[in-house]
């Protein structure tokens with residue numbers, strides 16, 4: 001089966017990953033683009049979803065690659081048109097909007113796939129397998145990157161619903177919520193917000209287990225990193241197993257030894273899975289990474305720090 005797909009929100013991730021991965025996947029055929037400014041040479045492009053709908057071009061699914069703050073209304077437009085829907089992470093600015101979007105897709109009997117790209121990695125799957133049935137006593141997540149390098153000039157990340165440093169941080173939490181054998185919960189957090197911004201540039205989070213057992217569980221996210229970019233986590237269990245996931249989850253070390261170094265094929269795997277979901281007419285929506293971020297804002301202590309300026 002070949003699904004006719006349109007991509008809406010033709011920014012960095014649409015161009016870096018969605019368009020190339022759609023082109024590589026024989027289950028999809030790109031039929032249109034939607035953007036207020038950008039164009040794709042090979043297919044018709046429209047300034048709005050309404051324009052695409054009015055064109056009568058046959059579409060089966062839409063990949064929505066806009067920032068999260070505007071997704072719910074656009075998602076409803078897609079579902080109202082009878083199209084299936086794939087959305088970028090973070091799915092929505094609040095848990096409430098995600099619940100509403102999922103219910104709307106169910107009502108419209110359409111597939112909704114809320115992607116978490118960092119979960120699609122053979123090393124992450126291997127870590128999950130090795131942690132099955134274990135009791136986790138230690139978790140340390142370190143996600144430190146340079147915002148200038150990964151979000152050049154993107155103003156939406158500093159606006160309400162833009163997530164700030166939780167935009168990459170939620171990728172780490174999407175791995176954590178996939179591989180840990182039991183859910184963890186936010187205990188406390190310190191959230192650093194630049195004086196000229198609505199969203200954080202740094203966060204220091206402590207988690208707890210649900211059963212009250214003592215455990216040393218934490219995460220640090222920072223967007224002021226220069227030089228080496230760090231996306232890693234270490235996990236220890238009561239029975240002495242030590243896992244380290246490095247390079248965004250693509251490299252797995254077990255008790256100090258590298259056991260897997262997977263190629264980065266996150267979006268290839270996302271489109272392979274979308275084809276399977278469409279065939280099975282099944283949705284996939286996991287709110288747990290978004291819930292943890294939301295809980296950080298609920299329980300965190302905000303600290304105002306120096307104003308952010310883009311470096312040139």
Ligand code: NAP
Pocket residue numbers: 008009010011012013014034035036037038065066067068070088089090117150151154156167
């Ligand atoms: P971006 O480069 O700013 O692109 C966002 C696109 O959405 C733009 O093409 C813009 O298109 C459209 N858009 C912006 N505001 C809109 C609005 N109010 N209404 C409708 N469309 C709007 O951002 P990005 O980096 O691609 O990120 C988009 C999403 O992908 C985010 O959720 C992000 O977390 C996720 N993501 C990004 C990366 C990355 O490396 N950057 C990696 C993985 C996931 P027009 O203005 O042309 O309409």
